[in-house]
Amino acid sequence: ERGADGEVKVFYYQAVSTLNAYLSSGTKDVEAGSLVLEPLAGFDQDGQMFPRLAAEIPTVENGGVSADLTSITWKLKEGLVWSDGTPVTSADVKFTWEYCTHPEGGCAQGAKYEGIKSIDTPDDLTVVITFEGPKPYPYQPFTGGTAPILQKAQFEACLGAAAASCVEQNSKPVGTGPFIVTDFKVNDVVTFEANPNYRDPAKPAFAKVTLKGGGDALAAASAVMETGEFDYAWNTQINPEQQAQMEAGGKGSFVNAFGTLVERIEINMTNPDPALPEGERSTVKHPHPILTDANVRKALSMAIDRQTLVDVGYGGAGRPTCNLVPAPAFQASDNTGCLTQDIEGAKALLEGAGWTDSDGDGIRDKDGKKLSLVYQTTVNPVRQDFQALIKGWWNEIGVEVELKAIDPSVFFGGDAASPDTFQKFYADVEMYANNFDGTDAEPYMSQYLCDKIPGPENQWQGENINRFCDPAYDAMVKELSTTSGIDARGALVMKLNDMLTKDSNIVIPLVDRGRFSAKSNTLDGFVMNSWDTELWNAQDWTRAK
Amino acid sequence: MPDGAAPVLDVRGLKTVFRTRGGEIHAVNSVSFHLRPGELLGVVGESGSGKSVTMMSLIGLLPSPPAEVRAGEVLLGGRDLLKLQPRELQEVRGAKVGFVFQDPMTSLNPVFTVGNQIMEPLMKHMGMSKAQAETRAAELLALVGIPDAKKRLKSYPHQFSGGMRQRVMIAIALACDPDVLIADEPTTALDVTIQAQIIELVKELRQKLGMAIVWITHDLGVIAGIADRVMVMYGGQVVEQAPVRELFSNPQHPYTRALLKTVPSLTGERAARLEVIQGQPPILAGEPVACPFRARCAHAFDRCHAENPLRRAIDGRPVGQGHDVACHWSAGGAHG
């Protein structure tokens, strides 16, 4: 029964700064917003799409997707109302598209609406999206927590440049979700109460949600697992010993779910030598003197014991992987070759490739080039442990390693002026984690296209961090973009994945990082989901009796 | 001066030591003196001879530690002040014994009005109400010659000149009609013209109020002008004591004699050269076993190095009453 279970307290150690997913796209903001705003369809724990505002998922089979793959038609559920009682119509959907694609709006989810030619609303419940060309995966727009529907009436005045100044709207959006915002303290705490107009009259069971932010993962985990101050804490990534210790306390448990987030080492195929003139460092003009040797890359990968990394850094929150795309199953390769460490093998490989320690300083060299690497990542305790461990292993096989840790806000900041961004890649190898949104890997795989190499021409904005360029790869991505059918696409993705990892070791995947959160024993109905927001089924949560 | 009257203040064998890192400093050694009603006793001696310490020992104003009054009696109105409880002693301070200090610039609390500071002892010792105290304070200010007294009560010390501040100090000391007023170099920090004003004031007040006064100074001229009796201190001891004229006309102790000669005169013959007392003042470490002046004394002989001289009368009257001196050598020539 709606509201019967009182209050549920949720902790996000990264505090929520806005509830409008189009203005932030920070996970915490998207997730908090998802209690209020809903897309047409969401993803369940298995990555299966299910209708939220839509009546059903359109497919080619049911005629919702045109045979030529250029349009998709969504039907809204009947009788849907906003929390203010007004009906949800196709105009709201169309408006949402207009809102996010307005050139001055700075919409964070612009990529979701790419390639849309027009949206038509033949009636109040029908939305027809026409693409500029065939879209083998037409489900990008309006699905998942990152692409919710906004209420036109509320946001009409917030188009374009006005988007950011619509403070009231962004912090208290009118939605269709199970809860409505009652109070919003920026970067601190959001209070919700049950939406009286929610479409299922029996839900949600909780009358009130307090979503508190601030602190760190440890405090978050502790607040659920040790002190019991909160019912659920998001992203409680802490070290394995602490996981075990907290779990032993018996107040709650950690829940995890694996998605596509992979911690990996990216190899720089170009030369980052500081001696090069500015503007030529780490550009395709100068291939990397060492790392263009596939044997070296392979040896580096072989020397790593991925299970140890997981045991030291992630515990239940990770598992070793050899893949860049570890899930969902239909597109995940079954590589396991890298999982066993092979130091001797790596040494032999290098030896065979001519990398020998000719001067006896413990560092291999060849043609006067020393096997010496700069290894950068962000400041983060787990990553620093990884760096230390991997450095040890690499030293063991005769590779000299210099470690560098950069503040994440600089590393990921993309500032073209900063030498420390991951795009500039002024290092030989770098480690970070990346994933893709939803289940469609196509955009993810297209990052490694030749024309996406960052460089001074494009203000270092390309996504091909490794400066990898292989016409065969490019051709296969092109093929993917015209292939439809889940299995066919999945097979292509696997191939692409292998090209990057197993075959060339351009990317050295380390750990498949799951979502890892803490849940109190008194919270029932929580289902972890790595394909959509973790609060995706908050309407089903109940208090354990 | 009523020669025979019972003394208001009788100090006997006072002994004060400071315990310091470098050992004990015997700052005051068996000092005895008395004060008759209405009498003005001048105390002279060079810097560090124990003048201030003696006077502050009387009413427990020395910080303890390091100071310790070892022996002696201080009889005031029949009570031995050294035996009083701290609380009883507070009743004596300000009420029975008034104190005026050397430096008028720092002796007043800068953050309270002058009125407030004069009223404090009045309210404490005389049990006056605030209003009464205020009236009385204004009277006192007027008494010490500060014009427009009522208004000036509200002034802060820094708004007064040095001379006026010293008058305020005197007003405070006089507030409760003390039997004894101790003035510790009250004019040393002041200009001669201001000093003259203060001296005139004290003379006048003495006539009006008739209290007994101890006046400490370096300046023999001041002593000559106002004292009835003079006590000369050296090295923590009283070395000579006599009525004022007697002392100036017939000094006995070599130190007193030297002192009188070192000071150039304003009117007399101008000496071609000043007399000097060679050497340094003594360090008062340890129990005195010899004459403190021996090292600088022109007349010193063996005994001076072996024995600390006692005060002896030289005019037949008992020690303390007439002229006495603490010296083995005698001015007449014969060894005493």
Next chain:
Amino acid sequence: MKSPLVQVRGLKMHFPIHAGLLRRKVGAVKAVDGVSFDIFEGETLGLVGESGCGKSTVGRALLRLYELTEGSVVIDGEDIATLAPDALRKKRPTMQMVFQDPQASLNPRMTVAAIIGEPLDEHTGWDAAKKTARVYELMDQVGLNRRFANRYPHEFSGGQRQRIGIARALALNPKFIVCDEPIAALDVSIQAQVVNLLEDLQDRLGLTYLFISHDLSMVRHIADRVAVMYLGQIAELSPREALYARPLHPYAEALLSAVPEPDPTMESRRQRIILKGDVPSPANPPKGCNFCTRCPKVMAVCREVEPRLAEVEPGRFVACHLFDNNAGGQASPGAEVREHNQQGEQR
């Protein structure tokens, strides 16, 4: 008559007072306000007066430790007031100063030898041995044991410290020394030692002193002529004996009468002139005669017209309206008198 070594004319030293919203200069402390006098070679000029009347300021201005507001100070033929910094530095050896507080005027972190040797470091290129020799010589001169050369000031008594200061002043064989209350901080028994030393040195080295003091009896002892200052100006300047026997200016009279004599018989007979009130602020001196607010013999004219320092008797200069007539009438000013008229040109 010897020629004057130091000629001071219309010396003014004003310290600006800033106030208000923009810290504008709103006035000045007229610490010295138009002072003229001569000091002859080999003589000691005493400068007396109450605290704050500007004695030290005169002394310091004479050595150009302050930038003068106005006036000239000619020492040994050169006007100190306008000398360029380099020339001034060269001139410094001729004029030196002994300070009031022997403790404060010695750098506590330097040894005696270093202190006495500092002027030598500054003005001679001597080698160490020569300097040391000179330092020892100076220490002998002022009666300091050579053994003390490596000690620090705090290990000395007040009188000894003052000797160190004197030795430093003597280091460069000056002609002229300003003694700014050199004995005020010393105990009576020590004062005489220092004064005797100063006199001895004068006899031996032919020094010229400006002896600043508020101890009138000591000034009588040491000075040949005495200037009495009041509120930034000279009230009277007379030869010693004349002044002490018969002060002319009412202030000098009052000042002298206020000095207690160490003689009970005389003291009981003395008639003191007790001045009323306090010295006015030098930032805001009264109109007319400086002394008019306290003068026992004040006349109407005193509150209006500022009296000039004029020679009223041979060698005696007084700034007082009481002597207005005498100035012109009584003494017929001979050529000689005019010659060292103490009156500055400008006023």
Next chain:
Amino acid sequence: MLSFTLRRLLTAIPTLLLISLVIFLLVDLAPGSPMSDIPLTVPPEVRQKMIAAMGADQPVFVRYLLWLKQFFWVEPLYGIDALFGTDFAQGAQRIISWQSKAPVFQIIGERLPQTLTVVGTAYLIGVLIALPIGIYSAYRQYSWFDQAGTFFAMAGFSVPTFFTGNVLILIFAVNLGWFPTIYDTNLEVVDWASFKAMLAQMALPVTVLALFNAAEISRYTRSSVLENLGQDYVRTARAKGMGEGKVVLKHVLRNSLIPVVTVIALGLPTVFGGAIVTEQIFKINGIGAALIGAIHVSDLPTVQTVTFIFAVLIVMFNLIADILYGILDPRIRYD
């Protein structure tokens, strides 16, 4: 005094402008970017658009001038509007946080109460403990109390707050469970229970901060009292027959407090900003936490505005300290 105050205020203006420029340039030069917490899944073109939408691609001087105008003109108008229900601002562009898209002043307004209650209380308690300790330590110099007080004070500012804070949390919140570990900003004191809850959540941070502040102030108090105990006027007061209580608590204290009060006033700006670390540890979402958060994501408008407000406070409290000095000490008369 008035003219002194005015003059100081006048000179404060250029100082503050300079400070604001320095802060602005420094913060701007910093290599961080507001895009850093945007997931890598967002493609570069979209990022570019987002930056443009925030105005972050404008030249720094344009942004500085705009910020100046907003800070000194627009925000005060909004302030007036909020107070009197007027509409002077007419929807002019406020200073908007890049991170949250909310007006920075609104954020500050939300953050201030926490900071004030916790850090303010801590400061107050710190002062209240420090004064008696300082006074008595000085009065009984070298006694065991003094030694203990000295040790306490020394330890107080020698042990970093992030150390004590974490240890206290471990002991009292995690192991003993007496206090919560997360500060609840929604808690309003309406009844006894909520008051107790409030006390509970304030207990640890206030203890940590109060100890730290008390340590410093007690040292100042002690040395100030010591200094004054040696003054001549204390001897005068004793000679007047005043009791020790009166001598110390009236004569000495009043003089001793003059420098101490100014130290306290100078310390007050830290109430707003200096407790960054403590807020971090105890998860108090106050101003300090806002600043650190903003720095980490390069939310320049927030960083600039908050740091500048700190600067204003520091300048202001400096002035207040000077004025207090003048008021407390009759000898000091400015101009």
Next chain:
Amino acid sequence: MTDTTIQTDKPRGPWGDVWAQFRKHKGAMAALVMLGTLAVFCLIGPLVWRIDPNFIETDTVKMFKMRNQGPSFAHPLGTDQLGRDMLARMMFGGRISLAVGTVAMLVAIFIGTTVGVLAGYFRRIDGLLMRLTDLFLALPLLPLLLVMMFLFRDTVAGILGPRLGTFLLIVMAIGLTSWMHAARIVRGEVLALKEREFVLAARSIGTPSRRIIIRHILPNVLSPVLVAATLGIAAAIITESVLSFLGLGFPPDFPTWGRLLYDGIAEIRTYPERVIWPGIAISLTVLSVNYIGDGLRDALDPRIRGR
């Protein structure tokens, strides 16, 4: 009674007295011993305890055995989560922390004294320098430090290598943001000293300003500067650890006490000793230094020394 003269023939410089007084301050003496012990521990320790603080077993099985050990003979302070020896890390970290404290203090004192002396001595630039000081005082330190760290870390690291670079930067950053206090104190002292008669005496001799400053002013501002210096060391050590605490200090593979503490806090629940060791080391150092400063203050103050 001893004789009248003060002719003790052993000339003891003013420092003799200072030391004598300092020795009387029990706390300060204890602190000096403590600090000496800590310094020996950090400086000499690594010569005796020759385990590389960054050594990790490359063999994973061994590494796992080595992790998170409690105190033992092989590892008196246990090991960390990667099996690195805590004692070695503490020693190594102490070197850095002490070095940061000392060098940052030197920087701060140097700037502070220079500014203070110039402002105090030369009236003309007083206003300017003091406004500068005010400016720095009014700049909120922590953000400023953070920004400076951001700004220059890599430029400097590029030139000097990441370790020395960061070291220099941290030291400069702390120094540059903490000289104001010293400057104010020194200026105050200089203003007073300038009026002291021995400076006047030097001027009357014709000593030029430069030499007056060097010979007369500087030695006499030494005592407040010394006191400020000790307190500066303490402050710098704390600041470095706060920077580490906020994740901005030295590179993570570079143990300093602050860094160790920061890393330890993540594990405070499982291995509280990881927090305790560096926490106590920092606190003890700062406490010692503060006590020494206190003792120095007493010892250098002639008024107190006289007592």
